[in-house]
Amino acid sequence: MRDRMKILATGMEWHEHIPGGLNQYFADYLRAMVEQGHSVEGLISGEGRPLGAPPYVRDIAEAVPALTTMKRVRSFYRGVMNRSRVSEPDVFNPHFALYAAMVGRNSLPGHVPIVTHFHGPWSLESLVEEQGRSLSKLLKLRMKRRLEQSIYRRSDSFIVLSDYFRDVLSKEFGVSGSRIHVIPGAVDTERFKPAANRGSLRAQLGIRPGERLLVCARRLVRRMGIDHLIRAMVRLSQETPSIRLGIIGDGPLRGELQELIESLGLQGNVRLLGRVGTEELVSWYQAADLAIVPTVTLEGFGLVTAEALACGTPVLGTPYGGTKEILQKLSAELLFADGSPEAIARKVAAVLNGTERAPQRDACREHVLRHYTWDKIAVRIAGAFGEAIESRKECRTYESGFKSSLL
Template identity: 30%
Template sequence: MTPRPRELARNLVLGVSTAAGMAAEDPSLLLVQAARRLPTRVRHGVVRLLLAGAPSPQRRAVGAWLGGHDGEARELLSAVLTGARPGSHPVLAEIGVLLDVPGAHLAGSRATAARAALRRGEVSRAVELARGTPLAARFASERCAMTPGHDLRTLPAAALSAASTAGTAGTAASPPRALHVLTNSFPHTPSGYAVRSHQVLLAQREAGVAVEAVTRVGYPITVGKAFARHRDVVDGVGYSRLVPWRSARTPGARLQQQLEELRPLARRYRPTVLHTTTNYTNALVTRALARELGVPWVYEARGVLEDTWVASFPPHLREAAAASEKHALLRARELEVACSADRVVTLSEVLREDLVARGVPRDRTRVVPNGVDGRLLEVREAPAAARWALGLPGEGFWVGTVSSLVAYEGLDTLLRAVALARAEGVDVRAALVGDGVSAPGLGRLSEDLGLGESVIMPGRVTTAQAERWYLALDAFAVPRVDSAVTRSVTPLKPVTAMALGRPVIASDLPALREVTGGAALFSQAESPESVAQAILRLARNQDARDELAAAGRAEAAQRTWNSLGRRYRAMYEEVVSA
């Protein structure tokens, strides 16, 4: 739907002012970020231009980076930037920092050096380096926000009394009214986070809970959706947007702005409980609002923030990241907000035990795993038929995923496994459906392995299209790397594949054993040979595929969202009446 004139005006003013602020504060980074977000076709065209003729080492380095050849780009940048004068290559230095090229920041500005320190997790050092630069206020505010003990300003005592009437719409004897404070949502972001959020809202509504959702301040305008409405209704669920005329300049100020923008909406909706999800920024806003309204709040820990951050580094840098100041701050901050919530929801027993071991009271924790739409259990379609509908070849054994293409998913292992399986004379093919920072590198690896047309990478697809891609696979792969975050955080995608009757091949990690109920074929993490053996076993044995698919579907039938919605209602009624 087209936004109303006043909505459009506000969107445009916010978008332009945000971009202008970023350009004034950090022009080199803005240029690099914009380049990374170019559509695939445009990015490939830019790469061709950069590499045309006899390109300089600088052009070759940028072309390699945009083309997903990170290793080549790292080598070229190391040669170009070594010994370069300070400030002589600001854009190349920014790319070098992103690629963890040692000393790359020395060829950039003081701001680049500050950002490199923050990238390494040296938070206080980054704040020190940023002094006297346009980044000073932002870095200081970011450190303050992630430091335990910092809180948002709330209404004074006289106003709190008036605000508390917002929670009087429900009582312990009436259905709960839940307001969900989210990072992003449908229809603008089709991520796993948004999928779970939407399914939780639908399940709660089915269980008799009145639900409404609101997303972070500025979203979705600040992610490029200039023509977005300020309220969307998806499947009958309302998603309100907090769109100010201008965005506050620092992270802490934006959280305060979000609280102030959220306050009138909450008073109109009159919730009896607030519900938010990781990370701590959502929790700070929700906790402050709950105090003002005099209602309980729930914190849904969908992951381990500091371990997810560590997993974004190359393997040889993860140990240093895990020992950094940033890791310690994030860990302490997440524990603090979790301990202050009335209830903490986790997606797995593994994650629950981890939080309890850290100090979260066990009696305040609840497990609500990823579920599935019960409708999927009734879908019956052969993989070849689904591929035909997508315009793909019916022949071959297709293995793949529908996921964000990021490093910890281990999809490079899957591509190497496909190459090994094909070397055994079996027509194995792969589909990697989705987008992410690893996409260019995976495309290059596929070329290097000589996989050619046996690998399909269609990019990001809609939720409706995603179901068809699940069905097009003969086996669904979750070849996650072995890391702290993958051992404790359970993904949604294997349960969806199981409900649709597709056998799952998964890394042998605690979180994946739990989320699949053991109804998967497990392989050694980060071992192409082990994954290849699992692929070949299923490719050569239809009975094995059918048996695993049936077991997976039976397991998924125990995890429908409707049944999980009742768990949420019981929890809400418990905290409202406490």
């Protein structure tokens, strides 16, 4: 591995503007690589709003608000071309397929490898979320898939956050396992940590003595299984009337989920808290008795799982994807039998009434400190970059020698 690398990376949006797993990961990843001594430039789309971001983060929107999708793609391309000439990176590291669409292999110097962070299959996620199968929707899905395939063909290697996404990348896009590095996500454990006075914090959040608090932080889309969790609350609220569920996040299903809450008569037990800032998110994690991750498909890592555990809060989750990989290392008892409302209610009730035991709060945090801290993960990412740089150098040496032999 090279001691110091110049890294040019592209993300999506700034996490303080639009919270989400990829955006949070990208911001933390950039900071971690800088702290490891690497020279980093991260390009994001801030749409002209003040970022309040570190100097190594650049807004490709160039102070132009409300960019269309294609204008955003072109802006990322111009940004990559400009910074590639100025900073002469050792590696190009895209984190979202669409925004790397115009950056071809010939757009970069021949010695610069493309190491793609695969955060999920864009086309498959759209397929899960789209309702109906109109011709226009099917054409859009096909376009997304072809775009992903073209970008992945250009990549020298990949980083995925779980074995599950390694398998998705291989099966759906034909990428050889030898080109894929499985390196899990990580958490800022200085920010996500247990509360100094949890009782006082619960009082500040309006949690009365004796109430049991569940927290779920998810984007409000179908694959997150929020409707299953809300339906599980019918049984849970009957057995434990003092139980409360706070759902943090926003998305296209907010109206539908609010209607579901009201139709089930759960207004006194379930609240949609909407989008919150990082500090408030930490407070809800710290105050919760349990964090719930009800995702039904395409969970590549589950940053929320590691964040809640870092705050000392036990997490119960579905036995799928990255959630399963994180939780089963701590205790298989933290996994629901499946993603159904019945399985969710059964497990939560068993833990709350003491029939089953969740790990102690200090054990939850220790699990994150052992496996999911940025000081460890950044070293592994740098190793993957270094390997790609050396491989491209060897490839170019071979190509040069082969061409010389033909002269």
